[in-house]
Amino acid sequence: MAQEKKIKAGIVGGAGYTGGEMIRILLNHPDVTVSFVHSRSNAGNPLYAVHADLLGETDLLFTGELSNDVDVVFLCLGHGESVKFMESADLAAHIKVIDLSQDFRLGEMVKGRTFVYGLPEMQRDVIRTAQNVANPGCFATAIQLGLLPLAANGLLTDVHTTGITGSTGAGQKLQSTSHFTWRANNISTYKVLDHQHLREIRRSLQQLQPGFSGEVNFVPVRGDYPRGIWITSYLKSDLSLADAVKLYKDYYDGHPFTHVSEKQIDLKQVVNTNKCIIQLEKIGDRLVIHSIEDNLLKGASGQAVQNMNLMCGLDETAGLKLKSIVF
């Protein structure tokens, strides 16, 4: 894409974690210009006053004003805030909207805009023509990527899932469960068997495997590290390991960010990238699926850019060839 035709992007809620990641990705995106970064509380301040790592990379300031001279807007707002924003803001009809909250993931509408669920590995072609996309939840992304190939082949049975998340999943708000002294070297759980992402997960699984009424048991765990989600799911299955691996490789063939590993995986393979890596095991009659992602990237801002790339006709990987932290 030639320089003069760069996509103009606006970011709403640019002072939070996902907003910061959005800025970091878009500043280096070859086909995008960041037109504005909106934050009421930080208007007038340079971006690096909040995102200190951006010192030396941009002199852009936060703004309290919205502009309609953009092609796409990313909403990096809290749950419940996106719908309020959409109801009150005067957004021009031509602007594509990508929302990172959970406000529109179950097919909710606002001001005549319908949102498409933005999981490219499930429905890339639908996203390509979408005007509005609801970006999936972080846990929901990793869990679904572990289950989609089975659902697409009608092979889902009762699922048992453990998910461990880094502290960035809880955002930047100061709270006792994100106090360093408490969380370091500590483990705890929350919303056990009752996490809100189960709704969007179940919706996707039933879309792919109509009539699926099995259980999805999900134990979310607070990990003592900042970034990344580890998922282990298991279920009864007749598939051999070889057949399961083939099924998964076939399903993800052509998807640039989701890969099947035939070796033992570990979380840091994907931290600070937009990738999801999956590993399968078969023990007795149970198929085990491990899937890993960076919760802020493939689980949030990275996938949002992936969706933008699809919606805008760009290379799906543009701006997303990110160097892993590895260690």
Add this chain to the structure above:
Amino acid sequence: MAQEKKIKAGIVGGAGYTGGEMIRILLNHPDVTVSFVHSRSNAGNPLYAVHADLLGETDLLFTGELSNDVDVVFLCLGHGESVKFMESADLAAHIKVIDLSQDFRLGEMVKGRTFVYGLPEMQRDVIRTAQNVANPGCFATAIQLGLLPLAANGLLTDVHTTGITGSTGAGQKLQSTSHFTWRANNISTYKVLDHQHLREIRRSLQQLQPGFSGEVNFVPVRGDYPRGIWITSYLKSDLSLADAVKLYKDYYDGHPFTHVSEKQIDLKQVVNTNKCIIQLEKIGDRLVIHSIEDNLLKGASGQAVQNMNLMCGLDETAGLKLKSIVF
């Protein structure tokens, strides 16, 4: 107990992690004298040459010789090493043996010695009269403490368990999965649905609930912290939360180290103590049991001392009132 009648204890395999913890506990135990700490490779060196934190606490040296002038011997050896030791060593018949390996947990015998499974919360009275005790595995202890009250009341159904362990569970051997650069901020799994502790767990559960043939699905996770085990198990149950809490509190009534919390728990409540804390939740028809312990204490050396206290007629908590690290 008066000073002149102190129990004389020997430690075999005193240079490893569980051996070190045994020394730390016994040095401060009011009713015990450490008679010898055996380590072939460190014979002649002061204990603090290996366990550097002991500087200033003892001038005891490792020895390569065994003495029969002891009341009890703790075997802190690797799996497979305890049985070899027992076969080759000339241990006087009066000496009580407490083995921390998995060599005798399933009822194995050696040289006419039969080993009792050393889980006090399951069979304290049997341990009180035992001559030889096989100390339970770390994961096995925490998982069983989460399930015993159900099994004792015939209420077990298929169990789904996740367990997260600190790096000390893997011992002091240098290996890639315990390299700091790799393990920091990382998550991985191992022996999924196939961990060796399932054998002793199943044996105990069937002892309490004869005929139990349900599943025990166990996903072991490598955590990125040194100490502690977090267990979450869930199963179908008709019990209300209140009834389940009562069942657990009744079962553990009088057991000084295992407690039921009615608040959300977190792992660091028990780190560096001999305690196990349990928390219950009921979501729909599923009962959730969280149980936590320090893998080196209640999961190894602390429980071994608890067993010794029982076997020697001491207060069950003697030497085990340990200050939690908390943070």
Add this chain to the structure above:
Amino acid sequence: MAQEKKIKAGIVGGAGYTGGEMIRILLNHPDVTVSFVHSRSNAGNPLYAVHADLLGETDLLFTGELSNDVDVVFLCLGHGESVKFMESADLAAHIKVIDLSQDFRLGEMVKGRTFVYGLPEMQRDVIRTAQNVANPGCFATAIQLGLLPLAANGLLTDVHTTGITGSTGAGQKLQSTSHFTWRANNISTYKVLDHQHLREIRRSLQQLQPGFSGEVNFVPVRGDYPRGIWITSYLKSDLSLADAVKLYKDYYDGHPFTHVSEKQIDLKQVVNTNKCIIQLEKIGDRLVIHSIEDNLLKGASGQAVQNMNLMCGLDETAGLKLKSIVF
């Protein structure tokens, strides 16, 4: 000491970190009864409602009332709060006071009470007869223990010190620099060359080496772990390494918690104990002194109990034989 003559202790400010550590130590202290734990905001709640690790160890409640039926009171209050408390509270004259704040460390008086600086390795005999003790600061303790033998021999020259502290040093208040996501894997400094502990340090050094007017340059660093202080100081010195080691060993001879290591040390040797370990190196004409402690124990509550032991005629180590966390 016989049971009937136990020391009765009260704790004011029992809901904070140092208050919690005080409770943990005193509950297991053989010669002390905890008479009350005062906390205005938590009055009526069980201790374990705040200090969750105490579940199963005590049913004591926080109280909002003070009692004069105690022998000693520990003030675990914020800086500036202790002086306010002393001015407003009606404390009986017979009660010994040990204050953990910095309010009385420079010889301040309140209501006719004079405070003795509570560093046993400097002036144990003075503490033994003191009615009121100002417990030293955490950094101040570790830095001074590294320098006292030199000062006592008039050998101090300009000092260059780096100190790294765990996050517990900043207390339990939620703030951006103790947010887990921020602090994990992070390093930063604060109050560089300008830390308030320099005042009490300089006062002690001049007491031992009258006329000392050299520099004490101190760089405080925020470490990414919860507990422990690492100090490295260096200065020009004519002493050989052997002479320096002898000087330090002689100085600390008979002091049960401070030890000189002739091997390389690491912080975790002392975490969760009341010890300070010192290691010396000589490089060219510079003497290097490393000293380590647990900031909440030897650097706060542990040393406070050590002072109480001295003031009350107990064994200096009573209640303080704490098991190291090691790992």
Add this chain to the structure above:
Amino acid sequence: MAQEKKIKAGIVGGAGYTGGEMIRILLNHPDVTVSFVHSRSNAGNPLYAVHADLLGETDLLFTGELSNDVDVVFLCLGHGESVKFMESADLAAHIKVIDLSQDFRLGEMVKGRTFVYGLPEMQRDVIRTAQNVANPGCFATAIQLGLLPLAANGLLTDVHTTGITGSTGAGQKLQSTSHFTWRANNISTYKVLDHQHLREIRRSLQQLQPGFSGEVNFVPVRGDYPRGIWITSYLKSDLSLADAVKLYKDYYDGHPFTHVSEKQIDLKQVVNTNKCIIQLEKIGDRLVIHSIEDNLLKGASGQAVQNMNLMCGLDETAGLKLKSIVF
């Protein structure tokens, strides 16, 4: 630069940490093709067999053969190995060599090749015309970047420096000081006042400030995190803070990776980037300089690519616009 003129690069020692980082950067470098990745022990294996995070990014295999059909070779070998490699390998004269070891940093020659010290902020123009570059050490880079502006203006006096490094600085070799259980939550020092990087540091400082004979006291600390170096240096100075900030900003003007922050900095601002951020403080008569970098990037492979960019006439930042990990 047009596609048909891409620089062809070879990497020798591609299985280690710096080799891995080199691969990660060059795979996404717009102007470079990775021609070969040499590793004797891994020849024939795919890169992702060693660098598991590369799964899905390249199918390249390690090779045991060297090729002369390259423009530049990076030596990612251990200290002492680079000189052996250069002596035995048959490297064509046209190939530029960038060595990451310390073998050639003090002006050593091999087979008629002279090496230029590759610190762009000191001598960018010399590097632009160099055929061979010795890449600076990780500590050396961060310390020098904190001192260069002073040296260039003849303002250096005795320097006191503390440096804290992540575990990746010690490479991937399994050793007791990089065992997770030991290193987690731990602090220790090594080579105090005697680190080998002092030689290259002193050489640079004297090049800029001829006749400088002051002290450079350096205390290296092992941090308990994987990546990043924190440096705090201080020295006597007549400069006001404002003048010092101006001096530093002027010196680094036009250098794309080194920036002066006027706010408090923290290490994670630069982790996983090629940047160095500097912050100044003035306390009394002492100027304090904090400088931070990622030891594997600006301290190793990132700076090596920066040097290649300069040597090959590319944009200095090509391939080095890396997304910070931030959290």
